[in-house]
Amino acid sequence: MKEMCQYCKKEPAEVKCTILINDQRMEINLCLDCARIAGMQEQIRLNRKVGRKDKPEFVAKTEVFCNKCKLSFLDFVKTGVLGCPGCYDVFDDKLVNILKGIHSSSFHRGRAPGKEKEVDIAQLKWRLSEAIQSEDFELAARLRDKIEQLEKDMN
């Protein structure tokens, strides 16, 4: 199966962009249009050789913006810096891939504000849904048991 563009998720990914954020490499696969909007000139020229005739001027895409700080996802891709805590909610699904690339995980573990110390059920449920998606049923079964146990304990 051909990989899809990580930004628009509609076109097949044709450009592999490497972004350097303070010495940390981050790789993201985009389609030509998204890459052009993000200003990835060099890579586009390299990829032209492979085929695909010039498309007409790119059509303006409906961009995903963070309502609060007006940052678009492509702005983030360019700079590697988010604009406000709200960005994490808005770019949620796109960030997950990037975070996995950097930290090889996309779930927080450890300190929480206040006296909250217990393992969080919501967090386990996220992990469960992801385990099911990636067809890791062994992990999913373990997580399900854990959630059930915790819910029983709370009642």
Next chain:
Amino acid sequence: MIEKAYPPSLPGWIAAGGENYEVVIGSTALYVRNLAEELFPNRLTDKERVRLRTLLLENIGDIFANYRFWESEKIDKLDEQYLKERISIPWSFSSMNRGAGVFISDDESRVISLNSSDHLRFRVGTGGCDIESAYRVARGIEELLEEKLPFAYSKRFGFLTSHPRECGTGMKLRVYIHIPGLIFAGMLNKFRERVLKEGFVLKPMLDNALTAEGHLFLLETAHTLGINEEELLESCEEVIEYVVDLEIQSRKDLLEKAHFQIEDKILRGYGVLTHARMISKEEGNALASAFRLGIFENLLEGQLDKDLVTELFFVGQPAHIKKLLNPEATRIECDTKRAEVFRSYLTREE
């Protein structure tokens, strides 16, 4: 102003020394936190940053009442570079940025910077490899601050930071190491790959430069998400143990196999330090490193106190030298002054 506060010598927390000081110069724990409901500093205008700084000062100013505080507008370029060379302010702090500020304790072990890349970045340092007490103190500060301020937090991504590479625990552990043995033995790349597998990044410590003439490096935890603080601490302690053992072993091997070459290198460096009239920054770093190795391996007996030898790295840095001259000093003037400063250290007892 800074001249009075911090004399051009070793920052107090590093000078305090500690276990395995010959390899590990110091350890720090860094926390990154942001306020909920506020944009990150990079999206704020100058005016809003100033407002936010005032808000932060109102809330937490009294906790750090005994610390020195600088507003970014009132700190000049040379002082900024000077403090950066002393690892006393973060690289993201810039005097060009209006509305930022920094609290620094007297021994420079505790630094709390406001509005640099994030609303709050604070780090605690201890000499030697006592990373655990650095972490405990930093955690204590974090808990104190949390009572006063609402931090941006999501259950999934943890504490939210402007750089996604710091979200999660928002905590990084750093160890400053001096590893001439590993470098002379040609093991640096192998070592870098090995620690990378353990989740650590190796960077040059001085100057953000890619060359590391002084053989000083910064070992930093790479991950903040998916690993909790205690696990991070544990893996950091393991890595410290690994690097200390490896460095001590390679120094021992080198001195066994190539005793005369190493001795020659060190004594040659000593000759330059005591007699040269001009020393460049790069050469100064390399000489300081060879000298430090010589002192700790007892090849230069009785020449200099073990505490003072680490100081050579700091006093030879460009802003430190310029502070003794003037901000517009030319390269030649600086190189001459540097040689003079080094000589004054080595002839101190006479």
